Every structure is written in C-alpha cells, then in structure tokens.
Amino acid sequence: MSMRIAIVSRIYRPEPSAASSFLGAVADDAVARGHHVTVLTARPPHGIDVGEPAEDVRMSPVLRDRSGYVRGYLPYLSFDVPLFFRLLFLPRPDVVFMEPPPTTGFVVRVVCTLRRIPYVYDAADVWSDAAQQVTASRLVLRVLRATERFAMRGARAIVTISQGVLDRIATLGISRPVVVTGFGADTTSFLPPTEAEVPTERVFVYAGTYSHWHGAEIIVDGFAAFTVTHPGYVLRFIGNGSEREALEQRARELGVDHAVDFIETIPSADLVPHLHRAVASFATQLPDSGYEYAFATKAYSSMAAGCPVIFVGPEAGPTGAFLHRANAEVRGGIVSTYDAASVAAAMTALATDPLTAPERHRVAAWTAAGHSLAAVAARVVDVLEASGDDAAEHA
Known part of the structure; x- marks a missing residue:
C-alpha cells in the first residue's frame, strides 16, 4: 500500500x-x-x-x-x-x-x-x-x-x-x-576509477566536516613529520568545519602551510576524482572523548571510490575494527594511533607502496558488495x- x-x-x-x-x-x-x-x-x-x-x-x-x-x-x-x-x-x-x-x-x-x-x-x-x-x-x-x-x-x-x-x-x-x-557508501555516486591505470597524485585528502571532536589537527602534525623525508606532497582538506582557522594556524606554526590546501564543500561528483587521484584519504576521531562508539562514515565513501583510508583514532572503536576486517580481504587502509609519528608512518607506508589500479578496483568492489x-x-x-x-x- x-x-x-x-x-x-x-x-x-x-x-x-x-x-x-x-x-x-x-x-x-x-x-x-x-x-x-x-x-x-x-x-x-x-x-x-x-x-x-x-x-x-x-x-x-x-x-x-x-x-x-x-x-x-x-x-x-x-x-x-x-x-x-x-x-x-x-x-x-x-x-x-x-x-x-x-x-x-x-x-x-x-x-x-x-x-x-x-x-x-x-x-x-x-x-x-x-x-x-x-x-x-x-x-x-x-x-x-x-x-x-x-x-x-x-x-x-x-x-x-x-x-x-x-x-x-x-x-x-x-x-x-x-x-x-x-x-x-552511496555506490551510485562514489564509483571506482574507470582508467586501467590510476594517475595517483602526491596528495592526501581529508573530505568532510572537521569539527572539534574529529581532532583533525593531528593530521597536520603527522603531515609535517612526513614531509621531512617526503617533500613535494600536499595535504588537502575538502569540506568545512569549525576548526578551519585552527588547522590553518597549526600548518603555519609547523611551516607546512604552503603544502596544505583548503577547498570548500563540493558535490560528490566533483569529490570523487580527488579520491581517485589521492594516495589515501583520512578519517579521524579524537580519543578519550566518551564518543569512541561513533563510526567515521567517510571511510565507506572513500573505499567505494577505491581510495584507501588512514583512520586516526581509537583502534578498539568500530572504524578501526571495520578497517581490520577489510584488510583481511583487500588493502582497505591503515589504522593509526592518535600521534604524529604514527600518522607519518601510515602516510609513508602508502606513499612508498601505493595501491595499484587493480587493488583500488578490488577495494571498491568489496565495499559495494557488503556496504x-x-x-x-x-x-x-x-x-x-x-x-x-x-x-x-x-x-
């Protein structure tokens, strides 16, 4: 009826x-x-x-x-x-x-x-x-x-x-x-790349809202440590949030503001090419917040587009557990503890050995099939x- x-x-x-x-x-x-x-x-x-x-x-x-x-x-x-x-x-x-x-x-x-x-x-x-x-x-x-x-x-x-x-x-x-x-993930919008060879750029992406409880400033700290040994990369924030000024200030303090981009919110269709070309995307969650049971849903969208995720937050939470399950079958990403050295290590691992085009397609197919x-x-x-x-x- x-x-x-x-x-x-x-x-x-x-x-x-x-x-x-x-x-x-x-x-x-x-x-x-x-x-x-x-x-x-x-x-x-x-x-x-x-x-x-x-x-x-x-x-x-x-x-x-x-x-x-x-x-x-x-x-x-x-x-x-x-x-x-x-x-x-x-x-x-x-x-x-x-x-x-x-x-x-x-x-x-x-x-x-x-x-x-x-x-x-x-x-x-x-x-x-x-x-x-x-x-x-x-x-x-x-x-x-x-x-x-x-x-x-x-x-x-x-x-x-x-x-x-x-x-x-x-x-x-x-x-x-x-x-x-x-x-x-919205698998009608977040689709894997169609190219046989994915043109990965020297870019890491954070897409979505960055409010206080996300704790996204740790990414800037980790990126600063990462660029010491891997110059020429860009950290790109796409979206909006109450912490933008704090993130910009932190990038200036660490001397990496020239390599940290901020792009306003864009439609999903325009975001997907950024995910296709990025080495990885970020999802973050501030630890010890009493909010550890929350799930970083942006991980689904990124993986549906074939882009691996670096999750920075409590390993025991649902997002970390999800990535560990994914990694048993595909290269879904890396779970990082909430400290700059761990974030830099995760970025180094994926920059040194980025996902191939077939691996990205497998990540997208796995996500679409089950999520x-x-x-x-x-x-x-x-x-x-x-x-x-x-x-x-x-x-």
Whole structure:
C-alpha cells in the first residue's frame, strides 16, 4: 500500500554530506516502492544545482555559519522555527523520518503529537555526547541531553548505524524500539576509477566536516613529520568545519602551510576524482572523548571510490575494527594511533607502496558488495513502513 512519507532534515542532497547521501537513498528506495515522499529541508548553498529529484523537495532559507554549514544555535533556530509551521500545515503524512539535531527532534515530536503522526528518529550518533567536546557549560549540556531524550522518547522507532550507538541510547534510558540498520557508501555516486591505470597524485585528502571532536589537527602534525623525508606532497582538506582557522594556524606554526590546501564543500561528483587521484584519504576521531562508539562514515565513501583510508583514532572503536576486517580481504587502509609519528608512518607506508589500479578496483568492489547505502536505505524504509502501518492499525 502506498504511503505518504515526510523526511525532515536541515541538510539534504545535493548539499554533500553523509547525511545527505543517506537520506537521499532512503527517499529513492521509498519512491521506488511507490510511496510519495516529501522532504522538508533547507535551501542549499549558492551555486549548488538542485536538479529535478523524483521526490517532492521543499526548501526554505536558512542561516549558515561562516563555513557555509547549518551549525550553531541561530542556524538551527532558523530551520527549526519555520519547520514547526511547515510540518504543521503539510498534508498529513503517514510517517515522518527525521534527522537531528535534537532541536529539530523537539519540533518534530511536538507537531507529530499534535497531529497524531508517528515519526522515526535517525540516531547516527548521540549529539549530547559529542557536545561535551565543544562546551564545558553544564547548563547547555543538560538542556541538550534533555532535548535529545525528549525527541527520542516520542519516536515510534529509532534507527542507528551500529550496536555501539544502540548500547549508548539504552544507557540514556531510552526504551523505544531501536533498529541497527548499519551505514554504507552511496555506490551510485562514489564509483571506482574507470582508467586501467590510476594517475595517483602526491596528495592526501581529508573530505568532510572537521569539527572539534574529529581532532583533525593531528593530521597536520603527522603531515609535517612526513614531509621531512617526503617533500613535494600536499595535504588537502575538502569540506568545512569549525576548526578551519585552527588547522590553518597549526600548518603555519609547523611551516607546512604552503603544502596544505583548503577547498570548500563540493558535490560528490566533483569529490570523487580527488579520491581517485589521492594516495589515501583520512578519517579521524579524537580519543578519550566518551564518543569512541561513533563510526567515521567517510571511510565507506572513500573505499567505494577505491581510495584507501588512514583512520586516526581509537583502534578498539568500530572504524578501526571495520578497517581490520577489510584488510583481511583487500588493502582497505591503515589504522593509526592518535600521534604524529604514527600518522607519518601510515602516510609513508602508502606513499612508498601505493595501491595499484587493480587493488583500488578490488577495494571498491568489496565495499559495494557488503556496504552499499542502497541496502541500508531499504532497511530504513522497512522500519518506516512498519511504523506507518502500526499507526494505521491503532488509529
């Protein structure tokens, strides 16, 4: 039976991000099943072509920070306040699927309660845990924790990417049904190179957001040590984040600012050639943050494009375990401890012995076979269908 599904998120394709790709894949699967999908989202940054999506995408203006991202109190409010009315007067959906922040979850719960609409909460991570890395204010953390719990507790179901996040949600006293759907790569966008011989450049890439909890400054430290014996390489950050000024300052302090590039956020189609040519990409996670259960999802996209990953962070976490499993079958990358010498050693290993074209194709094929975003999206739509059907039966 056809359903009306609403997706609520401050970020959506074509604005590049892991959340955009994930939500777009959910919409694609739902549309393919015959459902009508409406997306309530923000207008993307200037210059990004929205195309002609099959789903009904409704965009509204939103405040963005200096890096062009919807992040911070005022940007969140600029999306969440109008959202209350947009969702309130939207033709009644059978189910709502929402993406954090928790403030958006607060609005969704209030409106859905008023209209008696079930909603499903996407808990890719726990925001109030991540916030501990950027603020010491107990008041802010208490309010954020309470808001996040309020949003989760009103959901008909919660979907998450890993058992680690599920366990963390349980410790917060959330008793709603939680389904681990996993996460994967958008294999329709992140494709392996078509060339028989891959023209690897002397470049390492960090693609995506670089906020405090990512701890990406360790890459600059490691790169500085690496260039002492391997001059002529470039470290390229593609994306945005609150730590850009700190990263630029660190590069200047270490005397490598001439070899560290910063490129603004670009669409996936433009990012993929950078991954094809790079020696490796980086994914980082600040250790001892209380956030070790989180997964660095950018690893999926990089490997889907055939680019190996250097993960810098806790080896015992899910990202390190994922790379170790991958390396048992393909050369997926290297797990580095969070120190400059270890990062430099990982860069040296891949610069000395870069992946060949056949190896890159094997990495891409392995990732597509077992970690396709399409398969994850299908599991999410199963949850949405069950939530909508369950609500109809109890109406």
